[in-house]
Amino acid sequence: MARDMSDKDILKMELEQLQKEVKNTREPVSKTTKEIYEWVEAQAAEDPLIKGVPEDKNPFKEKGGCIITCDFLWQN
Amino acid sequence: MCDQTFLAITFGPCDNCSQNKPLMNIYLKNEPINYCSLCVELMACQGLAKGETIHTLKTESETLKAKLEEERAKLHDVELHQVAEKIEALGQFVMKTRRTLKGHGNKVLCMDWCRDKRRIVSSSQDGKVIVWDAYTTNKEHAVTMPCTWVMACAYAPSGCAVACGGLDNKCSVYPLSLDKNENLAAKKKSVAMHTNYLSSCSFTNSDMQILTSSGDGTCALWDVESGQLLQSFHGHSADVLSLNLAPSETGNTFVSGGCDKKANVWDMRSGQNVQSFETHESDINCVKYYPSGDAFATGSDDATCRLYDLRADREVAIYSKESIIFGASSVDFSLSGRLLFAGYNDYTINVWDVLKGTRVAILFGHENRVSTVRVSPDGTAFCSGSWDSTLRIWA
Numbered sequence: 001m002a003r004d005m006s007d008k009d010i011l012k013m014e015l016e017q018l019q020k021e022v023k024n025t026r027e028p029v030s031k032t033t034k035e036i037y038e039w040v041e042a043q044a045a046e047d048p049l050i051k052g053v054p055e056d057k058n059p060f061k062e063k064g065g066c067i068i069t070c071d072f073l074w075q076n
Numbered sequence: 077m078c079d080q081t082f083l084a085i086t087f088g089p090c091d092n093c094s095q096n097k098p099l100m101n102i103y104l105k106n107e108p109i110n111y112c113s114l115c116v117e118l119m120a121c122q123g124l125a126k127g128e129t130i131h132t133l134k135t136e137s138e139t140l141k142a143k144l145e146e147e148r149a150k151l152h153d154v155e156l157h158q159v160a161e162k163i164e165a166l167g168q169f170v171m172k173t174r175r176t177l178k179g180h181g182n183k184v185l186c187m188d189w190c191r192d193k194r195r196i197v198s199s200s201q202d203g204k205v206i207v208w209d210a211y212t213t214n215k216e217h218a219v220t221m222p223c224t225w226v227m228a229c230a231y232a233p234s235g236c237a238v239a240c241g242g243l244d245n246k247c248s249v250y251p252l253s254l255d256k257n258e259n260l261a262a263k264k265k266s267v268a269m270h271t272n273y274l275s276s277c278s279f280t281n282s283d284m285q286i287l288t289s290s291g292d293g294t295c296a297l298w299d300v301e302s303g304q305l306l307q308s309f310h311g312h313s314a315d316v317l318s319l320n321l322a323p324s325e326t327g328n329t330f331v332s333g334g335c336d337k338k339a340n341v342w343d344m345r346s347g348q349n350v351q352s353f354e355t356h357e358s359d360i361n362c363v364k365y366y367p368s369g370d371a372f373a374t375g376s377d378d379a380t381c382r383l384y385d386l387r388a389d390r391e392v393a394i395y396s397k398e399s400i401i402f403g404a405s406s407v408d409f410s411l412s413g414r415l416l417f418a419g420y421n422d423y424t425i426n427v428w429d430v431l432k433g434t435r436v437a438i439l440f441g442h443e444n445r446v447s448t449v450r451v452s453p454d455g456t457a458f459c460s461g462s463w464d465s466t467l468r469i470w471a
Contacts, residue, residue: 011133018140026389043412060174
């Protein structure tokens, strides 16, 4: 538990973690961001918050309109 | 919080030098030791002097951090918004509050959508956990927890149970029954036990396992049925405030963020911390995976949200503006990942264009801090919960 560890233990833990991470393999940003961008482009057409949802299909649309019922009395 | 050293005076033989002296009963790593004061002094000096002073550990840590930054910088050949220049800008955004869910008596701290895209569970400071039908705004179930500040709640994938927890240091699972009269609290199951508050919880792909994060600095994976601890994750040096599981296609990892300004990516099976990112300037309040699973976003008290790419192993975008000075408490992506919704402590929700790095809309409506923001499972709407004790559905 982080709160029970002394400063020395915490530093040791961080150090071991850093030693492991330096060895991680990495890919260039140009390649990975391009893939992110392509993924988004492919999905964006179907994203309801971007393309919008027609009011009649939107389950969250305002419950609209009041229907007023009245009786007409015709008097001549 | 106190560190685990207590002092009490007794008289007797010292464990170390065996002389009869007034003893100091010290607890080292929770084990009682009786040393005389002289031996205690000697021990305190020796603890550090094994060639491994705190100072040397710090310098080694700094050099490694610098090396890591260097390795990462080598691959930083382009910025995300440069790659995104060719994309069309998004049109004008018209998003309004479609439903307001009122019923909590106090600050709403957390919420989650059910996979049926219409039910929502939310929890608040006064200990109430409510299940709503978002289409009709009816409350379907309500449970009162025995503790206040229920900071975490989650809906089970099957829709048949909810998990919640907070200052009670536990995560409890309540099976939801169709019978309205049934007392939900009676069927409660305590699953997780931490030594400090529960900050976040999430079911894995099934109802059978829960992942939790806590103020004690750890995350843990539990079996719901037996309450057994399956795996624990140590690596944060301060409270862990948030966690998020990778989208199911990309495997068994999750990301966590905490008060040590770090966001860590973990392998669920081995318990290992696979990657770690420390570029925020303050506590990370919320972490969320990108829908493709290759990146994640964070929201922090330093008033910025950042996007980290997992394969490039670095931060690739910062979403901030000089006019935004309040911390971001919660973030979530739209279905395609093009939009990032972030709730802030200045009562607003900002909508960011993830690729271009610009803000596309500000949403006003809440009358107090926005504490949680989540997009619905089918992406048609998102829900925000706030300290003004209401939840709003925006579409």
